Amino acid sequence: MSRRLPFLLDASPGAPFPDPNLALREPDGLLAVGGDLSSQRLLNAYRAGVFPWYSDGQPLLWWSPDPRTVFRTNGVHLSARFRRQLRGSDWILRADTAFARVMMACANAPRPGQDATWITAQMLDAYVALHRQGHAHSLEVWDAGTLVGGIYGVAIGQMFFGESMFSAASGGSKAALAGLAHVLGSWGWPLIDAQVDNDHLGRMGAEQWPRAEFLALVAGQVQLEGTAEAWTRRVGDIPAALLGAA
Structure with missing residues (x-):
């Protein structure tokens, strides 16, 4: 039984x-x-x-x-139209400059079919504590000092476990995810965990991996050398226009 x-x-x-x-x-x-x-x-x-x-x-x-939703860092898809939009954009991407704000924005973002957020006050406190220890990170999208999008998650070794993302302007979350993939790919990190599937992630190139395959990769990636520290200096300022040109 x-x-x-x-x-x-x-x-x-x-x-x-x-x-x-x-x-x-x-x-x-x-x-x-x-x-x-x-x-x-x-x-x-x-x-x-x-x-x-x-x-x-x-x-x-x-x-x-099972299955597990993932993005290859070289596999995030942006439409040709959105790439053109980014090429003319003044948005700037930065890391770990507004972690709690990104989490709160994710918590308050409307979700189709969901009446309440799963990002509770307890969750906020827990992940802010991880962030202060250098284990949780945010990638933010800024428009002249206004936060217009972002994504956050947990990094262990050379594996990133995505938690949530949001848009305060059209395309903000897409730019954040593409920016995160760009950064991690440049570091040689192969994968972003996206947990569970939805139509939006699928349109952006998310793949469905058997749990056993996902766990096998994670077991190796979390053992690789990583640093528990803020990513702000390491990432610097990334023009969103760079993502449109990629």
């Missing part, structure tokens, strides 16, 4: 996660419940290919879906 309930996590933040291959098929990828959002547990989760996703009023839920 197959298991019908997710695992209950150990109270210790350092306790290992269950094998993601034991996650439920319905709902797809639900692996465990409970625990906390301490930095140690979050980093352990991402290393194992697991992420938290829940709403206010729910217990803390941990997921590892």
Whole structure:
């Protein structure tokens, strides 16, 4: 008889996660419940290919879906029309200059079919703590000092686990994702985790990988040399027009 309930996590933040291959098929990828959002547990989760996703009023839920939605850093697709728009744009991309603002904007962005955000106050506090430790990063799109788009996620070794993105101006999230892929690709990082599929990601080149294939790549990438520090200086100022010319 197959298991019908997710695992209950150990109270210790350092306790290992269950094998993601034991996650439920319905709902797809639900692996465990409970625990906390301490930095140690979050980093352990991402290393194992697991992420938290829940709403206010729910217990803390941990997921590892199959298949897994990913972007190759050389595979983000921008339409010819949007590339032309970027070539005439004055937007500038920067990293880690407004992490909390990006998270809040993602939390407040309307999502079709969703009445409430999963980026709770508890999640905000947890990821801001990761950011201060140099593990969580944002890539922001600026228009003359106004934040018009952004994406954030967690980096371990040479693997980036994307969490959410937003647009405050048309194309802001697309520019943020393309900018992140441009930066990571220039560093030799092969993949961006996008967790679960939707039509928007699919149009931008997202791929569906079997969980086993995704976990095998993650296991190697998180062991590679990385640095826990802000990316602001390393990324610098990137003209969005550069993405339109790529």
